[in-house]
Amino acid sequence: MHLNHMFRIIIGIVLFGILNQSHAQTYDIGEWIEHFSKRDVVLMDESGGVIYAATHSSVFMYDIESGEYTTKTTAEGLSDINITAIKYNETYNFLMVGYASGLIDFVYDNDVFTIVDIQQNSSLTSKVVNNIHYSGDTAYVACDFGLLLINIPQKEIKSTYFLGTSQQSVVVKDVTIGFDSVWVATDQGIFVAPERGTNLYNYQNWSTVDILPDYEYNFVEKIGSSIYCAASETDRDHIYIYSNGQYEEFAPNNEFRSTRLDKRGDYFTMIASYRIWFLNDNEQFVEDLYFTGYNNNWIVPNDGFIYNDVVYFADKVSGIIKLYDEEELAFSPNSPFANTINQITSNQGVTYVTGGIPGAKYNAYGMYIYDGYWINLNSKTNSALSSIPNINYIAFERGNNSKMYATSYGYGFLVFEDTTLTDFYNADNSTLQNIAGYPDVYIITTGLQADDNMGAWVTLSGVPEPINYYDGSGEWMSFDLNSEITNSTLRELEKMPWGHMWCVEEGSGIVVFDPEMLKAGQITNAYNRFSVKSSDGSGLTTVVTAMAVDHDGYVWFGMDEGGLAVYYNASSALDNDITASKIIVEQGGIAQYLLENERVSSIAIDGGNRKWIGTETGGAFLISEDGTEQIFNLNTSNSPLPTNFIRDIEVDQVNGIVYIGTDEGLLGYYTGVKESASSVDELKIYPNPVYENYNDLVRIEGLQDEMKLKITDVGGQIVFETTATGGTAYWNMRDFYNARVSTGVYLFYASSADGSQTASGKVFVVSP
Template identity: 25%
Template sequence: MIKRFIALFSILIALAASAGTGDWVLYPSYHNATYCQKAGDRIYILASGALFSYNTSDDEVRTYDKINTLSDIDITHIAYCKDIKALVIVYSNANIDILYEDDEVYNISDFKNKSLPSKKINGINIQGTTAYLSTSFGIVELDLEEYEFTNTYNTGLNTYCTYLFKDKLFCGTETGMFCCDINKNLLDKNNWVKKNNHFTKAICELDGMLYCHLYEYGIYSYNADTNILKDLIYNHGEKYNAVYSTGKEIIASAKKKTTVITGPQNIVTYKNTGSNFILWDGNSFWDCKGYRGIVKCDIKDNNIVEVATPIVPNCPIRNYCEFMQFTSDDKLLVAGGNLNFFDITFYDGTLMEYDYLDDKWTNLPEDNIKQVTGIPYLNLCSIDEDPTEPGHYFAGSFGYGLYEFRDGKFVKHYNLDNSPLESVLPTSYEAYRFVRITSVKFDNEGNLWCTNTGVKNIVKILKKDGTWTELYYKAVDKLPTIVDPFIDSRGWLWLTSLQDETGVFCAKMNGTTFDTSDDESKIWLNKFTNQDGISYDVYQVYAVVEDMNGEIWVGTNTGLFVIDNPSTFFDKGIFKQIKVPRNDGTGLADYLLSGTYIKAMKVDGANRKWVGTNDNGVYLISADGKETIHHFTTENSPLPSNNIVSIAINGKSGDVFIGTDKGMASFMSDATRPQETLDEKNIYAYPNPVRANYSGNISIVGLTHGCNVKIVDAAGFLINEGTSNGGQYNWNGRNQQGEKVPSGVYYVLTYDSNGDEGVATKILVTR
């Protein structure tokens, strides 16, 4: 009883502090630190296309995203303007934000909205209050005080850097450095004079002299009067990745070295390791260490050494989220592998755990696994938790077998030598690279089901006792893209054939799970026929789920199909397409999401379907499919991308996690998993108490599906009534006249299927 109370109290605390119904949260990765800028006491860090800051005076770490501050996602460049005390932020789509010290943002979208063949911004240099944008076609000047683009110089040159020096505008391109007198017509391409023939990646100034970073060669000083380039530092094998001026010195950083230039004759090079960019703030170095974040460093024995703990916010290690699911103890598991069989990209091994109650991300170890196993650690496509042992995980790799973890530590690698797992190319000397485990899933007894695709016995089961068994079905023998095994409410096994030979497989297991001799099985490949006799060529099936009514919903490249009666479907093979009435007087209807490329699907606590698409965002469809409740895209929501790759739902809270090709977001829905019976010990409301400044919904959770709810005041007068959505009822804090209720205690009454009434919980409102 004490444990149950503590768990419930923890959930209440988490929900009270979390987003309200209808609110969004973004989960960008801030791990891969690639660049930083000093701004007073703050250091702004660009990492994984996102932005965070570290305050050197009080150690505060602050993150910035599309919800709390910024206008967009996928940052490519940042630069600080001392004159206006603001950070200029450039996005991959050419959108621009100006972020001030008080975290106010001014957005400049003019350049983004222009119709141009290419709007790529390669770099930004700020002099005074002018930002010079080096673009794929030339130079664009932006007045940071007036928020106006003042000049555009279409030189036709793919420009990487721009610098104004002694009334001459210099630009570095892939084919050399050019310059033009600002008193001449800069729009005339003939006025731009070529100064060298080498890829010039950076131009900066120190003590009245120009310094050029010739990417293939090194750092040169340039005398603008004599047009003489002088070799100062040759690359000697390792190229510098960044060169800039602090006003007192030139800093040139590379992965393994950093050079400080205080004059043509004063050059010192220090050793460092694993650097993407090094900032010198006048007192210390700040080293962008990639996935380790940013770290403060000093000089010791001619080496740049770390003197503090690396700084990185609590976040996913990468924006890879091809697979997501919640465990029974409210942890979100994420695998970042790629399952596009037509364009296989081998992503770094990425497994992440998000503790929903503690709001904490844990990235499962990956650094030493390759050294232990002797093979690459790549493309982890699926992960699941042992239901009998929390923290015990298995993950499948598309190519490299099965991995086991326990309590955050790598335990074992299952491969060709120590398990019945098979290779698609068994006779190849690289057979170990083709052990394709596309899915892993535990059943309720603790047996691990794996799809070892492309081989004879595709279904492999690691039993709870540690022994293996295999299931052979002729229909899926050697099919290359089998994924997502699940056993439905009838005890039938379903498999998805994702690509190539595309379709749905089903086996009636007749209660003998590990014996296929009495199974009846069937597969539907490449062509689906609906109830009206219309046939569709199906090239991809990404999502097959069972809803609360036992219906099987199938998402394909050509739309959404339903197996509404699997028993009759098994013999007839007719798919149902739901018809949505047009309600325009014609009596006509359209097939639900016909022609929509569906990539992901999940069923929520109200039996509604969350449907993720390839390039059209995510839909929330009513339980019967007749109504589209929400259609979220990047235009009307904070979604990072319209390309949805995965969906996971926390049944207890109603949070819907949406994975995209550019990272994760969550939406607090209005439906939770229903309870089987009403029990006041499981029913609670949040937020509770309701403060004066709160204007969102008050959620009552722990209800049965379709439960009747009444809210009354202390005198017993009816304030609000309705029916639960799944296991949740949402009250807007208003009475039946639409007025906000005054301070007081309000009682939530619930009615079960027998009509018996009871006080479920109380809500305190303070105005």
């Protein structure tokens, strides 16, 4: 539809059409979507029929009656990861969360308040929060450096007690209140002091319970008329019951390790390896059971409680375990199987994450698949994979989104139809080779790419023929490139738009090969090996850390010594020893090389040809198409990223989400930049209509990259214009004078630079 024809549309008809359109805006620009694993439950509490569970990097609440979950992570306000203590307070209705960093959160239904004093105290060494106990308006917090007293209503630290001297520190593991005294479990025994009336800042006013055996104590709890405490020695733990100056050992003939001694819900929980006891306030046993882990996995529960005669355990692999009527049920919020990430791949809007990291042959994490809901495919969840753990790379057959290839670090090559394993290849039925010197199977897979002929290329490390080809029907070929790469370490296999394959040769540089020529036996002219040099002949690096090709055919790569460089003439690399260029940028008026102090770990290209750069210490960077502008840097100080170590980055160009995989888990960052449309006609505009209380951006999709977009009122007056990034553009409903436009219909017209592609659309805006 041409623009001049659009002007003649009757407004009433336009409005009717607009009001009958709807397109929900799922995320806002810059919004984070967390995807931390919720299966590694290490701590639990219960109050009012709600389970409060903590994993390494999140807390979640589970309403037992309704079955509903609520999660909290760094994306929803938690201050950190590495959670080490939790305790629910029924008086003030909040969950206190302590961390290894010394941070302490007050987690409410709709808010999180953080105490940062300990974390920011540079005079303290280890700041781990070990346990929490409430007494009235005070939270007693056991930490590695000493004992904190927190005023709950004021949310501030009111006292800090150091039980040792400057020459000999005392690590505080747990604390309880009983018999008008404060009892503390430490690495040097049980300490006790009056709760009131004594200067507890003076370490000499703390005394040890000398009658107890001289061990390191991890837990202490007042139960009934006694003090229960758990001690640890080299080969076993002990539980002692102290009362009236005397003590006795609980279960003295059992050898165990104590993992919990605490008040959980209405009862006290004692976990001693696979033996678990629950006691009431009168020291009577409510339950005494022997539990060998979920499905007899022999994983010792980390925590547990009883609610309505049903037992719940914390399991670090399977989530929460519910025991009832001699049945076991494992549950947790839907999430990836683990936080371990090797590769992230997006295919037609579906995200695939592999957990097979190098050096972890027996890792059972497999792959995690997300299409609005996580599916975990590994040796624990799929019997066909029971002997094939540690999946590290995946790729899809060209033109067939249901056929997936995968490699297993240590085991070989897999073929899937959707999520069903159809074929598996190792050294016995393919050209894949085990690394020398190992008595059993050990195939070190380092890269995987599908080709254009329904086959796949696999690189290996440390074997005579490290380049292997699978033809899609069971036949294999392998290559050593005239013995030039025998026993080399190859990795970072990338398929180029012009058909060649590139890979990194550790310690040497780059290997480029023509797949079709290799298969045809034209070996001598089918490859090129070259070191990484600049135009002046100087070497840039011997270790390329990451590599990606952009929409212009330029190959960007990271270097071991830090920084980025680019091959602008990459397509000629098979026949020429090409040279690379570093990007010079200006920082604070000083010229320097792009990211020269950052070791790059991953590179991804978005729909606008911008570069997303993951680093090992600096977080994630977004740089402009040509690399001369740093758009922003996302890191732990300004985002929910749990660490600054980025293992992989992938752009989902269908949904406009950048997935950032750290060494502590996965997050998504919504950019709204989507793939450029192959052809255009009608624009997708939403929200539509725009109501007066909407103050965010209007999103326009269905564009091609760098299309010019003009927005006019129905009288033809241009009110705004912009350029598309990828297949998307945005409008803030303001005109050239930054004033919000008046109520009415606005018409959109987009065109390519040469005018060969056009598209149009319309939106109704209601202004206050």
